[in-house]
Amino acid sequence: MRSLSDASAVVGIGATEYSKDSGRSELSLAAEACKAALDDAGLTPSDVDGMVTFTMDGNDEVDVARALGCGDLDFYARVPYGGGAATGTLMQAAMAVATGVADVVVGYRALNGRSGQRYSAGVSGNLITGSLVHYGWYMPYGLLTPASWIAMVAQRYLHLTGTPREALFEVAATSRDYATTNPQAFFYGKPLTREDYDAGRKVADPLTLYDCCQESDGGCAFVVTTPERARDLRQPAVTIRAATQCSARDQEEMTSFYRDEIARTPEMERAAQRAYAQCGLGPDDIDAAVLYDAFTPTVLWQLESWGFCDYGQAGQFVLDGNLRGDGRLPTNTHGGQLSEAYIHGVNGILEAVRLVRGQSVNQPDKTINNVIVTSGSGVPTGGAILGRDA
Amino acid sequence: MREQTTATVAAKDKPAPTRIASVRAKDNGWWWEAVDAGRLPIQRCATCQTLRHPPRPMCGECQSTEWDSIDSAMAGEIVSFTTLHYPQFPGYPSPVICAVIRLDEGVNFVTNLIDCEPEAVAIGQRVQGEIQTIDAKNTLPQFRILAAG
Numbered sequence: 001m002r003s004l005s006d007a008s009a010v011v012g013i014g015a016t017e018y019s020k021d022s023g024r025s026e027l028s029l030a031a032e033a034c035k036a037a038l039d040d041a042g043l044t045p046s047d048v049d050g051m052v053t054f055t056m057d058g059n060d061e062v063d064v065a066r067a068l069g070c071g072d073l074d075f076y077a078r079v080p081y082g083g084g085a086a087t088g089t090l091m092q093a094a095m096a097v098a099t100g101v102a103d104v105v106v107g108y109r110a111l112n113g114r115s116g117q118r119y120s121a122g123v124s125g126n127l128i129t130g131s132l133v134h135y136g137w138y139m140p141y142g143l144l145t146p147a148s149w150i151a152m153v154a155q156r157y158l159h160l161t162g163t164p165r166e167a168l169f170e171v172a173a174t175s176r177d178y179a180t181t182n183p184q185a186f187f188y189g190k191p192l193t194r195e196d197y198d199a200g201r202k203v204a205d206p207l208t209l210y211d212c213c214q215e216s217d218g219g220c221a222f223v224v225t226t227p228e229r230a231r232d233l234r235q236p237a238v239t240i241r242a243a244t245q246c247s248a249r250d251q252e253e254m255t256s257f258y259r260d261e262i263a264r265t266p267e268m269e270r271a272a273q274r275a276y277a278q279c280g281l282g283p284d285d286i287d288a289a290v291l292y293d294a295f296t297p298t299v300l301w302q303l304e305s306w307g308f309c310d311y312g313q314a315g316q317f318v319l320d321g322n323l324r325g326d327g328r329l330p331t332n333t334h335g336g337q338l339s340e341a342y343i344h345g346v347n348g349i350l351e352a353v354r355l356v357r358g359q360s361v362n363q364p365d366k367t368i369n370n371v372i373v374t375s376g377s378g379v380p381t382g383g384a385i386l387g388r389d390a
Numbered sequence: 391m392r393e394q395t396t397a398t399v400a401a402k403d404k405p406a407p408t409r410i411a412s413v414r415a416k417d418n419g420w421w422w423e424a425v426d427a428g429r430l431p432i433q434r435c436a437t438c439q440t441l442r443h444p445p446r447p448m449c450g451e452c453q454s455t456e457w458d459s460i461d462s463a464m465a466g467e468i469v470s471f472t473t474l475h476y477p478q479f480p481g482y483p484s485p486v487i488c489a490v491i492r493l494d495e496g497v498n499f500v501t502n503l504i505d506c507e508p509e510a511v512a513i514g515q516r517v518q519g520e521i522q523t524i525d526a527k528n529t530l531p532q533f534r535i536l537a538a539g
């Protein structure tokens with residue numbers, strides 16, 4: 001067998017509260033999220049022999065393991081490129097389990113993203129990630145923030161495709177409507193009107209306030225093990241059908257401005273194609289999605305990359321209501337990072353697991369066999385397909 | 391008047407904030423030194439003549455590590471742009487307009503658009519650049535929109 005497909009399963013998910021000021025250390029958030037994920041699975045810290053997180057995470061694997069009371073670790077890995085790491089952690093865990101390098105891998109991400117280092121504060125002074133030389137091509141001109149880098153791509157995408165602003169509002173409003181019924185969400189009980197959206201302050205044209213995700217404090221974790229072991233645990237097993245990491249030619253971190261066409265994300269197109277090829281599924285087999293939504297336009301690009309519509313058609317796809325609970329592809333049913341919390345995409349992995357289990361607070365009224373979950377756009381990225389255990 | 395005086399004294403005590411300058415390392419230092427000297431160079435493979443920007447130590451087409459450079463005429467076309475409103479950073483104008491320019495030599499370049507209103511900018515417009523001393527730490531290529539026709 002030379003395939004990652006169905007060779008591992010997600011058996012536990014856990015999260016802390018999401019807030020704007022956790023009042024505690026990131027290590028405390030990480031340990032609590034991991035413990036909650038192990039409890040959910042019916043496993044204990046002594047079962048864990050592998051750990052994976054983001055290079056941007058402030059918590060060393062061994063520190064989390066020691067806080068939890070894990071024993072020996074045989075696998076630890078980190079995935080780079082900011083939110084591009086999200087489903088990469090799932091892929092690393094799946095590879096470790098599929099190859100027998102480890103048996104029970106915990107993936108985690110915990111950050112004080114609002115009360116601590118805020119990404120919107122830009123790469124000035126205290127560089128978040130990446131090399132000084134790379135950002136030196138952008139910082140002197142004022143391109144300092146994730147919003148500024150994505151805006152450059154979004155402006156051209158809207159220009160080339162004629163996508164109306166209504167489509168961006170629909171992405172924001174859909175996520176907000178889902179959040180209104182999710183008690184974990186920052187925007188629980190707070191819908192977004194068109195007037196609110198239009199009144200949002202300008203950030204980086206064409207992005208305004210409600211095109212941008214939140215900054216949040218919180219931690220999320222998941223547990224991956226073998227399909228065999230998964231069947232004996234507390235929750236219904238969620239199979240990792242596919243998981244990919246991809247960068248594409250002439251890739252930079254957030255600033256791939258030198259390609260022949262900059263209004264595309266070939267790394268996500270490749271991540272999707274590779275994921276479908278891994279498991280033999282296609283867009284028609286996907287019942288719901290969790291698409292990394294740091295900014296509203298990136299949801300449109302991913303719908304195209306994953307084959308739900310052609311290039312330039314995603315605006316109409318969302319305006320037709322397809323992201324809604326009764327639509328073709330219920331998307332970001334937890335409220336996404338726009339409206340639930342920004343835990344760097346790992347809260348999205350948790351929601352994808354809930355959708356397959358039938359446990360989302362906004363569970364669509366249909367059978368969910370396969371769910372897509374993705375990493376960030378504009379960076380080396382990736383995606384995964386989670387499914388019901390056969 | 392009194393307030394103005396106080397502000398002047400405070401400004402003398404503390405240097406004016408500058409934009410964040412690029413570090414100058416082994417692969418990019420020569421490029422910034424050329425800009426300091428009033429030029430916008432584009433790195434060129436000495437073996438296959440392929441242009442590349444930003445500079446890097448090897449040609450991605452032929453893997454040659456031999457290179458020289460040409461000076462751009464700083465003429466080009468707007469590929470995309472964004473006007474930055476929030477947050478405002480000390481040392482930068484607000485709003486500030488950033489753009490990806492396709493230089494006529496055939497490589498893309500990230501820069502600022504100056505002396506124009508954000509509403510006047512459009513993808514596809516022709517632009518012309520010049521080297522400007524911005525502040526105590528930054529000398530940068532800056533571009534203006536050329537009148538249509």
Ligand SMILES: [Zn+2]
Pocket residue numbers: 435436437438439440449450451452453454
């Ligand atoms: Zn060459």
